[in-house]
Amino acid sequence: MNFATWPSLLVVDVEGNGLNPPDLVEIAALPVRDGRPDTSTAGWWQIRPRRPVTPFAARVHGLTNQTLAACPPWNDVAVQVRERLGTAWIAAHNAHVDYRALAAHLPGWQPAGVVDTLRLARTALPDLPKYTLDALIEHLQPDLSAVADQRHRARYDAYATSLVLIALAESYPTWDQLAAAAVPPGLPGSPEPEEDPTLW
Template identity: 55%
Template sequence: MDFGTWPRLLVVDVEGNGANPPDLVEVATIPIDAGQPVPQSGNSTLIRPPRPISRFATGIHHITNQDVDSAPGWESVAPAVQADLDGAWIAAHNAHVDYTVLSRHLPDWQPAGVIDTLRLARATLPDAPAYRLDALLAYTNISVTDISGRRHRAGFDAHAAALLLVNLAAHYPTWEALIAAAVPPNMPGAAAPTTPDHEEQALW
């Protein structure tokens, strides 16, 4: 894999308040440059949601209502988040969740493409016993000891998913081969479906 052929790509992770649909309480982005995550060039921010964080959500990401009490609201951080994301590919584990939440909060934004490391792992590692992020990190012997923070915080999870993406990408000869395996159907960056001529004729 020639990482120099990659477009601008940000690994993203979001955390929510447990509402349905969720309000954002944390967003993190980490770029990949020359085949390496660059967390020092990433962004991570806490967000004060319009509705309280549920006890269930706090139990997962350990972000409390007190933690975000003095954080900016989404309307204050949205322009910076969109400026960071504009023009870039994004990647995430189980990416439809992050893509859906970000799209709802940024209705004028569309990524250049969406890579799902869960989909990619299933294609690349058919013998893996499980496909949760923790299970894949263990299966691929990826160390997370140097990642700051804790699991289920946006910055930590984005960095961990970035390490997984780079590891899995090494199995593919080209960017095009990678995205063929990694981009879910009907998401930005997916190959356009082809329709056989006989099916086109049947429509008329």
């Protein structure tokens, strides 16, 4: 894979307050440049949600209502998040979840495309028993020694997903082939469906 041919791409991860639909409590946006994550220009935000974090969500990611009490509300960071995301491609594991959460909070925002490392892994590694992020980390053994935080936090998951994406990309000679395998149908960047031929 020639990483120089990649479009501008950010690996994103969002954490929510456990409700449906969720209030966002943490976002990471990590650029991938020249085949490696660029932490020097990454974006990271913690957000005080409108509604309390559920006990289950707090157990998963460790972000409690007390932890987030001094953080800014969404309206104070929304412009920064939108500017950081811009119109770049985004990538995430089980990407429709992160994409839909961000799109719901950023009306009118749309990335150039959405790469799903879950979908990509199923194509590139067809014989794995599971395709969770944990399973892919165990299988691919990326070097996570430099990552901030821990699993289920936005910075950790974005960094781990970026390394998974880079490793899986080696199975695809070109960006177009990777995108064809990785973009879920109906999300930005997916191929336009061919029109059915008619008699007129």
